[in-house]
Amino acid sequence: xxxxxxxxxxxxxxxxxxxxxxxxxxxxxxxxxxxxxxxxxxxxxxxxxxxxxxxxxxxxxxxxxxxxxxxxxxxxxxxxxxxxxxxxxxxxxxxxxxxxxxxxxxxxxxxxxxxxxxxxxxxxxxxxxxxxxxxxxxxxxxxxxxxxxxxxxxxxxxxxxxxxxxxxxxxxxxxxxxxxxxx
Numbered sequence: 001x002x003x004x005x006x007x008x009x010x011x012x013x014x015x016x017x018x019x020x021x022x023x024x025x026x027x028x029x030x031x032x033x034x035x036x037x038x039x040x041x042x043x044x045x046x047x048x049x050x051x052x053x054x055x056x057x058x059x060x061x062x063x064x065x066x067x068x069x070x071x072x073x074x075x076x077x078x079x080x081x082x083x084x085x086x087x088x089x090x091x092x093x094x095x096x097x098x099x100x101x102x103x104x105x106x107x108x109x110x111x112x113x114x115x116x117x118x119x120x121x122x123x124x125x126x127x128x129x130x131x132x133x134x135x136x137x138x139x140x141x142x143x144x145x146x147x148x149x150x151x152x153x154x155x156x157x158x159x160x161x162x163x164x165x166x167x168x169x170x171x172x173x174x175x176x177x178x179x180x181x182x183x
Contacts (some may be wrong), residue, residue, distance in 0.1 A: 005160040006113040007181050008074070019064030026057025032161050073106060074115050075162050077128075082163035088126040100126070 033050040036042035036110050042050075073096070080086045080095055093103040103119060111119050117129035152169045160180030167173035172181050 004115055004117040008022070008071060008160070011113065011115075012071055015064045015067030015071070017064075018060040022057045022060030022064060026054055026061070028058065029053050070106075074110055077107065077129070078104075078163045080162045081130065082165065085130065089121075089126045089128065092128075116151065137147075 007145075014144075021028065031045070033042065035052070036046065062137050069071055076096060077092060080092055086092060089104050089107070090100050095102040096103065098106070104126070107116075107119075108121055110116055110123045111121070116128075116130070120129050120131075123126075153166045155164055155166055156167045156173060158175040158180050160175060163175055165173060165175065174181055
């Protein structure tokens with residue numbers, strides 16, 4: 001498993017665990033607090049402890065949702081970059097209805113968390129640069145990339161991040177966004 005796919009899977013699992021633990025443990029604690037309160041067995045110290053625990057459970061739920069949302073935004077960015085060759089942070093921001101500063105920080109966080117294995121932010125052009133991908137200005141059509149004579153190219157969809165690409169028929173290819181091998 002490559003580092004990008006592993007990072008996404010691990011983040012997804014951690015997000016689910018945080019949400020589930022937050023909901024289950026928080027629900028149990030809330031129910032216990034209500035029952036103790038109704039019975040009159042809840043003193044001030046116990047109420048304070050219960051509130052702190054319930055607050056921590058809410059925190060876990062928020063963390064889980066943030067991770068899920070970040071993964072959803074990653075897939076959206078990859079889709080825009082791979083399908084439309086959209087590498088400009090300003091264009092990504094306008095297509096995702098976010099500010100450029102948010103998208104730039106979000107992409108950098110994803111690069112730091114290894115969601116992208118071969119990417120960097122180019123501050124001079126305010127764009128994301130994917131290693132091995134030609135710059136957006138030099139790509140107009142797929143006809144520019146001519147395969148060798150007799151080799152039929154097919155389109156594939158990456159199982160790791162959802163990006164699309166082309167490869168010779170019958171051959172495996174590495175996703176230029178996350179590094180997953182597609183057969």
